[in-house]
Amino acid sequence: MCRMADSPRKRLIVIGAGFAGLNLVKGLRGLPLDIILVDKHNYHCFQPLLYQVATAGLSPADIAYPIRRVFRDQKNVRVVLGEVERIDLANKTVSGGEASVSYDYLAICVGVTHSYFGNEKWQPMAPGLKSIDDATEIRRKVLLAFEAAELEQDEASRRAKLTFVVVGGGPTGVEMAGALREIAAVDIQRDFRNIDTTTSRIMLLQGGDRLLPSMDPKLSARALKDLQDMGVEVRLNCRVTGVDETGVWVGDEQLPADNIIWAAGVQAPAMLRTLGVPTDRSGRIVVGPDLSIPGHPEVFVLGDAGAITDAKTNQPVPGLAPAAMQMGKFAAKVLRAELSGQSADVKARPGFSYHDKGTMATIGKRRAVADIKGWHITGLVAWLMWSVVHVMFLISFRTKLFVMAGWVYDYIMNNREARLITGKFRLHVVKPRGGATETTLLQTRGTSEQAAV
Amino acid sequence: MCRMADSPRKRLIVIGAGFAGLNLVKGLRGLPLDIILVDKHNYHCFQPLLYQVATAGLSPADIAYPIRRVFRDQKNVRVVLGEVERIDLANKTVSGGEASVSYDYLAICVGVTHSYFGNEKWQPMAPGLKSIDDATEIRRKVLLAFEAAELEQDEASRRAKLTFVVVGGGPTGVEMAGALREIAAVDIQRDFRNIDTTTSRIMLLQGGDRLLPSMDPKLSARALKDLQDMGVEVRLNCRVTGVDETGVWVGDEQLPADNIIWAAGVQAPAMLRTLGVPTDRSGRIVVGPDLSIPGHPEVFVLGDAGAITDAKTNQPVPGLAPAAMQMGKFAAKVLRAELSGQSADVKARPGFSYHDKGTMATIGKRRAVADIKGWHITGLVAWLMWSVVHVMFLISFRTKLFVMAGWVYDYIMNNREARLITGKFRLHVVKPRGGATETTLLQTRGTSEQAAV
Structure with a gap:
């Protein structure tokens, strides 16, 4: 050449x-x-908010922006998909x-x-969260889990469908676990008839001895307490040794779960x-x-x-x-x-040095932790700071405006704006037991009503 | 039983x-x-605005709403997916x-x-628009067409990639054709370097002798004129006799087109x-x-x-x-x-009678036609009416508010909020000709710059 x-x-x-x-x-x-x-991809993705797409809080377009549009007027750039x-x-x-x-x-x-630490075969059962398509895939799985549980007859199977295991206690894992708990405990609890979504089990497994290991230990402790207060089961020093269709293995113990989300390793x-x-x-x-x-x-x-x-x-x-x-x-x-x-x-050439303006992680509504140059901020104030900072960095004025307004609205209304199960799926039809095929659809909770058989 | x-x-x-x-x-x-x-599906879809999702103007969640949430407080309903x-x-x-x-x-x-009139095999090449998944699929195809054209060396192939044929001149077809023309002529025209998107060919093929056959002939004529003014090629009395990977057949004539959208038949x-x-x-x-x-x-x-x-x-x-x-x-x-x-x-029992409050179709910015109890309204006034009516019928207050505000913003900024190519795709890589493998990425329009070969 x-x-x-x-x-x-x-x-x-x-x-x-x-x-x-x-x-x-x-x-x-x-x-x-x-x-x-x-x-x-044809878009830049604002990864810090991916977990919000995965948990139906934001639409993909809220956090993704066409690369071509960013460089529309910068004539020395050609964008190639x-x-x-x-x-x-x-x-x-x-x-x-x-x-x-x-x-x-x-x-x-x-x-x-993410890294499965050499166990790439776990990936189909335990998808990671690194792209918009990952996020909509996890959203589909999470929302389908509640739908399947609503139709499930068998108590153990229903428990497994309502069990969500998040592997990895970094910011993504903490944010996913907190958001899943809020969905189950608040946002959708009145929407089902056969299941009580507030009984959903949300587990967060962390290999190390504390959550958010890149932050100060005091903030790790606060994040742990916040998650536990919300009802998330957190296990520290907990290494996953196996993943299959029925759940997660931690040494000899099996945690039966239909929903596993991988947020560990690099x-x-x-x-x-x-x-x-x-x-x-x-x-x-x-x-x-x-x-x-x-x-x-x-x-x-x-x-x-x-x-x-x-x-x-x-x-x-x-x-x-x-x-x-x-x-x-x-x-x-x-x-x-x-x-x-x-x-x-x-x-x-000069050498690169990272200027740390602070790190933060959100846990749930009115709950976050932030470490700003040694200042530790928690609770409502940290959560408000987190919201403002994340919206500020969104790429366009339009999304800044709309995501912020949407959060305010959803905060007040306990709403999730993007509860869509998109793409192809097949709902796991429950096998009938005995002659009672009808009960699949018809069992209701807390009433004496009988199915017509 | x-x-x-x-x-x-x-x-x-x-x-x-x-x-x-x-x-x-x-x-x-x-x-x-x-x-x-x-x-x-787990959501109700506001079908009249599906074409906006297909043309990247709205996100799926803007026009879809969880069914369970609608009936959350109506206790005599059980929702089954x-x-x-x-x-x-x-x-x-x-x-x-x-x-x-x-x-x-x-x-x-x-x-x-939609009906392919017995030619179901046309469906993969000419997808219809009846669901959210259809809409995101069409959005992907449309956006990928411009990306592929940007990389295409061969002039005829590039023309085919920039040719969009919409089959069917009812409301969906008219709206799709108008929106595609606006994307190509206005919204993305500054985003590409090798292609001039304003030269994209948008064709609307209608089997009957006028567009919008359910409306008054005067409004059909106005819709035709509006589309032509925008630069859409409309053909009336035009029956599609074949569809394949290379385009659409109308009798003996082939219209080479990589993008075909089906909006005909029932x-x-x-x-x-x-x-x-x-x-x-x-x-x-x-x-x-x-x-x-x-x-x-x-x-x-x-x-x-x-x-x-x-x-x-x-x-x-x-x-x-x-x-x-x-x-x-x-x-x-x-x-x-x-x-x-x-x-x-x-x-x-009484008999059902339809109370016609009016029909309307939008064509483009500031262009719509409406037939309200015999009153014919066109242009800006009809377009404003169309916008208000469609937002009013969206199911939740949140989407009403956000879709309306988004439209105002996008109208002023010539923006499309949801220009995402999601899901799996494979960009058709151009076969190199001769030794010039590099030119695939590097040909630029209107400069004297040469590729390094």
Whole structure:
């Protein structure tokens, strides 16, 4: 391959339009650069609110925004819907399907998925929550569980249908468990006739000895207490040893559950192995202080896909949305300086340091925990802060406005706006026992009414 | 089967929670009746706005509402998520899967689907628009078409990807064609680099000699003119004779198009054939003036699934949402009178007559046609009326408020809130020609920039 004389602009390929990729490209506005932004979806997804889609609180469109629209007026960007399958560092090309494209600079911003710790076969029974499609799939499963329980005759089977096990006690796990409990205990409790949804069992299993391990232990304790007050069963130091159609195994104990949600572990996409460079045990690429791959100053790894050590603290940079945003902005600054000729020496690049403005996790209505530069905030105040911060970061003014107004409305009305079971499904029809086929539909709770048999 | 002595309440089974079923059940509030409402979805769908979901203007949750929530406080209703597969009029049972339930009264409110006039094999290439899942499927296809065109090298293939053929010139077809034209000509035109979306070809094929045949010919003419002014190609007296992967056939002429949307014909669900009673040629059940099946006063057919003659005008009742609502209310009144003992003689039942408050169809921004008791209203005034009426009938106050506010916002901003390609898809990767594999991604429009080969 050779570069033609009338193509003077250097080309940057950015893989992934998450927080890192989006902020990198935004930071390069106006530069004489040919930017190709590749993503396998046509939208940027605001991942911190995915759990709200999974629990029917928000619609997908509330937290997803078309990438093309973001860069509509930034003329140095071309957006491509597609999937990169291989990266060739030596020849400076990325390829997918039959197409192959060369780059001068590359930014790998592909994020991570959950890890089943080598037990990928658990995945169908215990879906993770990393994409919009994951979220609508979990929403379908959760809503169908209540429908199936309403029709179920057998008490043990009904209990299993009303048991929800969330694996992983990080922010996603805590938020999922809290939201599931609110659905069951408040939002839908008057909607069923045969089941009492408030008796649903919501379990949160955490491998470590506390929830939210990235936060201060005091906040971990508060999150535990809040969840327990709401009625979530939390188990600490609890390692899942098996998952099958009937439930979760923890050592010798089986927890019968039809609904398992996986929110544990971290694993980089397999595609990164095509690079042939050192990774950590989660498959994340080890990068230097300037966020580039050692020996390849033209290749940045930004966001969760990189194993990044903070240049100031020497601690690993956490896998959080604000960190990814900061990395995107950092790399944009580096590139801008080099392309404008201010600083052509790649050895003189600054090192990246994460500026921690605070971390927070929501647990339920009026319940959240926040750690803002050492200040610990809990309860209603933390919850209000969480709401404001998350709405502020939503990408468009429209969604900011509508999501905020919707939350206020739903808060007052105990409503869930998006209780739709979409896509194909088949409701598990209960096998009749004896001659009583009719009772499938007709058993009612708390009345003396008999089915007509 | 026999009825047990301690089950004094009569049972009504309602199949389908569309406009007819919903209004029937609402009208029976407080009656000592055991109502089972069966639907294959967990939500009521506001069908008149489905085309807005298909064209990325609204989210599914904006027009769908959980059935259980509607009847949360109406204690004589049990909602069942399930599909009825057979109806046995003689034994008074409905069944599905392994379950079978007996009834005293039955209301069949299952609606209709589109008809391919015996060419069901056209369906995969030309999906219809009758459900939320249809709508998100069409949305995916439409949005992917622009993405694929952006990557396409071959001019003819690119033209086909940017050609949208809507078959059927009733309200759905007119609304779809107008909305597609607005997407291509206004909403996304600045988002692409290789294609000019304003050159997209939107065709509307109508078998009859005018659009909107259920409305006054003057309004048909106005709808035609409006669509043509917007840039939609309308063909009247145009019968589709074939559909395949490459486009639509009209006699000997082929219209190359990758995007075909079917909005023609009417066909009742096949399940109705299990009844063994007379139907019209669309499979709709012929009912008497009281909307019950002749010889079966206990079985009502309400909404589009019935072939119903107006008791006053002797004209067929049109398949419109307001007619279905009125039929639901009518049947509720009849049942209420009989169950309260006021009027036990089924022969004395009144006849149903449709009260036409007006019909309207929207065409585009500031363009609609309305026929209100002989008054013909067009343009901006009709469009505002259409907006107000449709928002008024949305089921919840929350969606009313949010959909209206969203429309105002999107109207001003030329925005489409739900431009998401969800679910599984595979983008058709363009085969490279010659050695120029790179150009797949890199061809740009209107610049002298060359690809690096």
